[in-house]
Amino acid sequence: MELLNQIILDETKRQNNGLELIASENFTSAEVRRLCGSSPTNKYAEGFPGHRYYGGCENIDKIEQLAIDLACQLFGAQFANVQPHCGSAANMIAYAALLNLGDTILSLGLDEGGHLTHGSSVSFSGKQYHFVHYHLGADGRIDYEGMAKMAAETKPRLILAGFSSYPYEIDFKHISEIAKANGAYFMVDMAHIAGLIATGYHPSPIPYADVVTSTTHKTLRGPRGGIILTNSPELAKKINSACFPGIQGGPLENIIAAKVQCFYEALQPSFKQYIKAVVANTKACADEFAKLGCAVSGTDTHLFMVNTKKSFGMTGVDAQHKVEEIGITFNKNMVPGDTEKPSVTSGVRIGMAATTTRGLTEAQARETAWIIYDYLGNHVSREVASARVQKIVATLKDIDKL
Ligand SMILES: Cc1ncc(COP(=O)(O)O)c(C=O)c1O
The missing domain is CATH 3.40.640.10 (Type I PLP-dependent aspartate aminotransferase-like (Major domain))
Known part of the structure; x- marks a missing residue:
């Protein structure tokens, strides 16, 4: 069906053109x-x-x-x-x-x-x-x-x-x-x-x-x-x-x-290398947020939380919508002691499993924190932030070729 095929092509394009930081997602082979x-x-x-x-x-x-x-x-x-x-x-x-x-x-x-x-x-x-x-x-x-x-x-x-x-x-x-x-x-x-x-x-x-x-x-x-x-x-x-x-x-x-x-x-050795890279990228990204003075959790895994209210004076849902403007997806998430509703939240959850599958490096994980910090903090324009996202995306593997 032509209409459906077009929608699927659009979705593939969306996945290829963005930085996927939703902690529960990944790209299959x-x-x-x-x-x-x-x-x-x-x-x-x-x-x-x-x-x-x-x-x-x-x-x-x-x-x-x-x-x-x-x-x-x-x-x-x-x-x-x-x-x-x-x-x-x-x-x-x-x-x-x-x-x-x-x-x-x-x-x-x-x-x-x-x-x-x-x-x-x-x-x-x-x-x-x-x-x-x-x-x-x-x-x-x-x-x-x-x-x-x-x-x-x-x-x-x-x-x-x-x-x-x-x-x-x-x-x-x-x-x-x-x-x-x-x-x-x-x-x-x-x-x-x-x-x-x-x-x-x-x-x-x-x-x-x-x-x-x-x-x-x-x-x-x-x-x-x-x-x-x-x-x-x-x-x-x-x-x-x-x-x-x-x-x-x-x-x-x-x-x-x-x-x-x-x-x-x-079960292949390459998967162990992949998970090693996921953990390293997650630590690098969380570490960069911390260096920038944001209210961020620690991490031993593939994800961490940023309190967007404390870091940017913005609810989790607003932060989620704002980064979508520059091709980044993550999701709003309750943070410990949250007083906002689950549909609003005071923070976001960020994960590195998906982008690491596409070959994100530790330096790019750090740059990702900078881009989010600069855009949510209103330090750069939408055009500048989008261009920085696209510079990373251009180096990542195509999702159809995994
Ligand atoms: C800890 C945990 N258990 C279960 C589920 C449910 O999985 P599904 O969405 O496949 O029903 C999720 C999904 O996010 C989860 O995070």
Whole structure:
């Protein structure tokens, strides 16, 4: 369809012509994208390898088993379910496998870095389960002591860690001890940091958590989708039946084929080099903001937060819109102690996973901080800032050639 093709060309052009700093995004390889559109999209395969409700699944079984085996190899887990359509579905399935409706979950709230599915009242999670929240300390890091106190007081069935906008290393061992002391399951949602965990740039939750969920499309750089991992045979069974027939129907086997490619790519030495560069670029960019006197978080990962209200006297949403004028995309984000609504916020979240895939250097990561600082601070015109963005973009790889 001509109109649609034109829109897709426009979107490809937009992605090629800008600096993508949204921390949850990435650019997949051409092979991942080819597999997303491959023939398994035509096939129904309700069930799991070797146990399907349809005939003709002999090739599909091989694809899904490859995905399971590579996911287990990549993360050092014993069981994997690769069928969740997205990260939210993975969390819904994991809760359904472990809990009864109305059970108490101890998590970090949306306003401090958790995801919608970690108990927000507008998500299924907040409607179906009883959430209580632990908090960040004044330094922006998890208050583990406060978490232990809350666990003792509220006796949750499950403690959840792993976040959408938390820039520091998470002490999974410590949280698992708190969960054990209180008879709670420990679940980790590693959606954001899966690529770092796969390459050893963040400690793994697998030895400590009962269940680990993830997306495959953020730092892991695969197709949009979810996975669930566990080392417990008993929980693996519960997860599979909560997935199908509990919540989902036919799996997206074309996307599962692309997940195979994603796990294969993540097992290559070049992916480790890539994540190393992501972490270095993120540190360089955050460091430059700090040198410029901005209110910026630290970072051990692929993302950091800038308090735009304190740094530029501007809300997060206004900063987000303003940088779009010069070809930069990042998103508004609540910062610790935020008094603005989630649709406004006092800050932004900046991530380096996507631009690093296109070859951004550390010097360019620093220049990116300067461009944002100069433009949000009204030190340069839109034309000058745009030209500086385009100077960087001209050196980056074309997204169709990755
Ligand atoms: C920590 C975390 N979990 C789950 C999700 C949900 O993933 P999806 O958008 O694929 O449903 C996200 C998405 O941003 C996330 O940040």
